[in-house]
Amino acid sequence: MHFRHIFSALGRHRIAVCLLVLEIAFSCAVVCNALFLIGNRLELMHRSTGVDEAHLIHVGVRSVTPGSADAVMAQTRTDLAALRAIPGVVNVSVVNQVLFGDGVSFSGVSLSDDAKAPGIQVTQYLGNAQLADTLGLKLADGRRFKPDEVISYAQLESGGSSAPVIITKALANHFFPGQSALGKTIHAFGADRVVGVVERLVQPRDYGPAENYDYAMLFPVEMPYSQGRYLIRVRDASQRQTVIQGALRALKADGPLRLISPKYATTLEAARDKYYRNDRAMAWMLVGVCVLLLVVTSVGIVGLTSFWVAQRRRQIGIRRAIGATRGDIRRYFQTENFLIATLGIVLGMVLTYGLNLLLMAHYELGRLPGYYLPVGALALWVIGQLAVLGPALRAAAVPPVVATRSV
Amino acid sequence: MFGYYLDLALRSLRRNQALTALMVLAIALGIGTSMTTLTVMHVLSGDPIPAKSAQLFRVRMNVSPDEAFKPGDDAPDNLTRRDAEALLHDARADRQAMMSAGSLVVVSAQGDPLDVDARYTSADFFPMFDVPLRYGHAWSRSDDTSHAGVAVISGTLNRQLFGGADSVGKMLQVGDGSLRIIGVLGDWDMNPRFYDLSDGQFGDSEDVFLPLSTATDMKLSTSGQMWCWGNSKDAHGADAPCIWLQYWAQLDTPAKAVAYRQYLRNYIALQQKAGRFTHPGQLDLQDVMAWLDAKGVVPADVRLQMWLALGFLGICLLNTVGLLLAKFLRRSNEIGVRRALGASRGAIFLQCLVEAGVVGLAGGVSGLALAGLGMVLVRHQPTDYAAYIHMDLRMLLATFVLALLSSLLAGLLPAWRAMHVAPGVALKSN
Numbered sequence: 001m002h003f004r005h006i007f008s009a010l011g012r013h014r015i016a017v018c019l020l021v022l023e024i025a026f027s028c029a030v031v032c033n034a035l036f037l038i039g040n041r042l043e044l045m046h047r048s049t050g051v052d053e054a055h056l057i058h059v060g061v062r063s064v065t066p067g068s069a070d071a072v073m074a075q076t077r078t079d080l081a082a083l084r085a086i087p088g089v090v091n092v093s094v095v096n097q098v099l100f101g102d103g104v105s106f107s108g109v110s111l112s113d114d115a116k117a118p119g120i121q122v123t124q125y126l127g128n129a130q131l132a133d134t135l136g137l138k139l140a141d142g143r144r145f146k147p148d149e150v151i152s153y154a155q156l157e158s159g160g161s162s163a164p165v166i167i168t169k170a171l172a173n174h175f176f177p178g179q180s181a182l183g184k185t186i187h188a189f190g191a192d193r194v195v196g197v198v199e200r201l202v203q204p205r206d207y208g209p210a211e212n213y214d215y216a217m218l219f220p221v222e223m224p225y226s227q228g229r230y231l232i233r234v235r236d237a238s239q240r241q242t243v244i245q246g247a248l249r250a251l252k253a254d255g256p257l258r259l260i261s262p263k264y265a266t267t268l269e270a271a272r273d274k275y276y277r278n279d280r281a282m283a284w285m286l287v288g289v290c291v292l293l294l295v296v297t298s299v300g301i302v303g304l305t306s307f308w309v310a311q312r313r314r315q316i317g318i319r320r321a322i323g324a325t326r327g328d329i330r331r332y333f334q335t336e337n338f339l340i341a342t343l344g345i346v347l348g349m350v351l352t353y354g355l356n357l358l359l360m361a362h363y364e365l366g367r368l369p370g371y372y373l374p375v376g377a378l379a380l381w382v383i384g385q386l387a388v389l390g391p392a393l394r395a396a397a398v399p400p401v402v403a404t405r406s407v
Numbered sequence: 408m409f410g411y412y413l414d415l416a417l418r419s420l421r422r423n424q425a426l427t428a429l430m431v432l433a434i435a436l437g438i439g440t441s442m443t444t445l446t447v448m449h450v451l452s453g454d455p456i457p458a459k460s461a462q463l464f465r466v467r468m469n470v471s472p473d474e475a476f477k478p479g480d481d482a483p484d485n486l487t488r489r490d491a492e493a494l495l496h497d498a499r500a501d502r503q504a505m506m507s508a509g510s511l512v513v514v515s516a517q518g519d520p521l522d523v524d525a526r527y528t529s530a531d532f533f534p535m536f537d538v539p540l541r542y543g544h545a546w547s548r549s550d551d552t553s554h555a556g557v558a559v560i561s562g563t564l565n566r567q568l569f570g571g572a573d574s575v576g577k578m579l580q581v582g583d584g585s586l587r588i589i590g591v592l593g594d595w596d597m598n599p600r601f602y603d604l605s606d607g608q609f610g611d612s613e614d615v616f617l618p619l620s621t622a623t624d625m626k627l628s629t630s631g632q633m634w635c636w637g638n639s640k641d642a643h644g645a646d647a648p649c650i651w652l653q654y655w656a657q658l659d660t661p662a663k664a665v666a667y668r669q670y671l672r673n674y675i676a677l678q679q680k681a682g683r684f685t686h687p688g689q690l691d692l693q694d695v696m697a698w699l700d701a702k703g704v705v706p707a708d709v710r711l712q713m714w715l716a717l718g719f720l721g722i723c724l725l726n727t728v729g730l731l732l733a734k735f736l737r738r739s740n741e742i743g744v745r746r747a748l749g750a751s752r753g754a755i756f757l758q759c760l761v762e763a764g765v766v767g768l769a770g771g772v773s774g775l776a777l778a779g780l781g782m783v784l785v786r787h788q789p790t791d792y793a794a795y796i797h798m799d800l801r802m803l804l805a806t807f808v809l810a811l812l813s814s815l816l817a818g819l820l821p822a823w824r825a826m827h828v829a830p831g832v833a834l835k836s837n
Contacts, residue, residue: 016729019725019732023725026721026722063582066582108636274789277789278789281788286715293722295436296719299433300729303429303726307736
């Protein structure tokens with residue numbers, strides 16, 4: 001009953017209604033896609049690394065006068081002993097690269113030693129026999145390294161040593177789909193035998209194709225401190241800052257002049273925070289855009305509805321005079337807004353889809369999942385109803401006596 | 408007439424302050440966000456070395472052996488030491504330099520170690536990139552060949568180590584060895600650091616510069632990309648199968664660029680003949696702006712933000728169109744009276760546009776304030792370019808042009824409707 005009147009009244013303001021519908025539609029399209037982008041960033045920021053991040057810190061030390069390789073290695077052993085003696089420390093390893101660090105080290109890996117064999121770039125973590133434990137990795141299959149398997153960096157690079165290797169489950173599935181990788185050979189530094197498979201470990205930084213993010217290998221290599229960082233696992237997460245202070249003191253206490261500074265010591269959590277700060281900033285910026293967009297849209301609704309209310313004062317007065325209640329008048333404007341919003345949202349769905357296609361073409365973005373559409377629709381319905389409330393109440397307050405006045 | 412319209416516009420805007428405020432707010436938000444993101448785009452896509460950007464060329468070649476060559480790939484960014492040294496030795500460009508980023512620990516006179524970024528390069532680096540020197544001079548090509556133990560340091564490091572005094576002739580202790588300082592840089596703000604984008608695209612320039620030949624002798628550590636095929640004991644060795652050196656050539660005229668390209672083609676053909684590879688080899692000679700474009704110095708996020716902001720401005724304008732329409736049609740009576748008194752349709756149209764323009768200018772002023780706020784926000788972002796974002800005079804003017812244009816655009820339809828108000832109907836309904 002109501003709808004017919006409303007439609008015929010809207011028909012008299014075709015242009016203004018079209019503008020409002022368009023504005024709601026575009027807002028809907030942008031808000032849905034922005035929410036999707038925010039969701040993507042959040043997903044990215046919360047990816048698991050497979051590493052026990054809450055209990056790890058790392059400290060980098062730079063030598064000033066390096067000395068011979070043997071001297072550096074001897075100093076590394078002294079440092080390791082000193083670090084292990086710090087209360088609260090569970091495990092220490094020297095590792096060539098750390099998660100969220102500056103550098104990434106890769107090797108081409110294939111299934112045969114023929115140089116032309118198809119290979120992929122896989123990141124490598126080099127460290128002592130306890131590295132898997134220090135990182136807190138979960139073993140899915142096989143075993144950890146044995147202390148007597150540890151080789152020197154020179155031995156690994158020379159390639160002939162056929163070092164044992166631990167690989168991630170994802171990498172195992174890539175090379176040996178449907179079968180156990182244990183005992184198989186991959187070719188990275190030579191013919192390397194797989195002795196263990198860990199549930200998950202990822203690249204230090206995003207690099208190369210996204211599907212390679214969780215391809216990683218571990219080699220048992222005795223690294224000198226000059227080629228890596230001290231990775232320290234603490235018993236209790238609350239001790240991390242104390243252990244960092246203790247580690248810096250312990251390292252400074254012994255050895256030649258070296259660059260040891262709090263600048264190069266960090267918890268893994270802080271490093272993660274820093275790594276994702278651009279994504280976080282982008283997510284907040286998108287939140288800001290959504291909020292502003294909804295504000296502007298509601299401004300448009302308030303403005304146009306107020307205009308219509310003012311224009312129809314006389315008609316409202318007449319309706320009131322012939323028996324319409326305040327509630328009827330208020331509901332009239334609310335229904336009108338609901339209809340306009342619905343039209344806008346329907347058109348907005350189409351635009352949302354179009355905008356998503358555009359983003360997919362230019363920004364390596366996936367298809368927008370369907371559940372963003374009802375979220376966007378709901379947001380615009382709610383915003384519409386909130387915005388129209390003020391003008392609708394003002395309309396309801398128009399006294400019936402207006403009908404009897406000439407202007 | 409214009410003054411009269413302006414007066415009418417101001418009266419009309421004052422009459423309905425809430426609606427006016429809403430319109431100005433909408434335009435200001437749209438302009439503020441658009442100008443913020445456009446300024447970021449403008450700064451990031453700027454020319455770092457306007458005087459020479461068309462004469463400086465990044466040289467890229469793919470002369471890797473067949474097993475390391477994938478036909479679809481781009482030419483790698485860097486060269487092997489063997490190729491870089493061969494090109495440098497031929498010296499067929501007006502100027503040329505090979506280089507790598509490095510990282511050093513220097514020791515101050517007080518004995519405190521200090522880590523600094525370094526660039527290992529060859530003599531032409533300084534004249535080629537217009538690097539200003541405050542004290543002393545850069546090294547010569549003969550210093551490159553004689554592996555001279557010399558260094559040029561930045562003004563910042565000079566202040567840190569020597570309190571800003573002329574330190575030419577003093578020694579810089581680096582690891583076990585030491586380098587004689589022969590030059591101190593003046594203010595050199597090269598952003599983005601186009602000559603090597605792999606080690607942070609924006610930021611201060613390096614603190615220590617020394618001949619690459621000296622750095623490899625001293626086994627100083629390099630940073631940046633290092634890509635090797637096959638195993639090698641020393642990745643920095645003269646014949647190591649490793650790609651790690653950036654190479655730039657200065658070619659003063661287009662004809663020279665053509666000739667140089669041919670020279671590079673011949674070089675590749677020679678390598679092919681020598682049996683290094685059987686594939687056609689790849690060659691890329693790009694000037695500064697083409698190089699920056701190819702490396703995507705403007706992050707995808709910034710582009711996305713710009714489009715988002717422009718889309719937002721569009722929605723704000725749609726909003727303004729609606730509000731202006733409401734405003735003008737509400738004055739149908741007044742327009743009817745003016746029309747009846749003899750005002751032409753054009754006059755009504757113009758009067759409405761003046762009113763829209765006033766709203767636009769007000770929106771522009773508030774938008775500028777919002778853009779200023781946006782700049783503050785951008786500069787507090789954790790990006791490496793944050794510190795370099797600033798609004799210049801051109802962007803300031805662009806703000807007002809954009810605000811005025813968009814408000815006039817928004818005013819077109821409402822003004823068109825307003826001028827078609829039938830005077831008879833408007834007067835009768837009164």
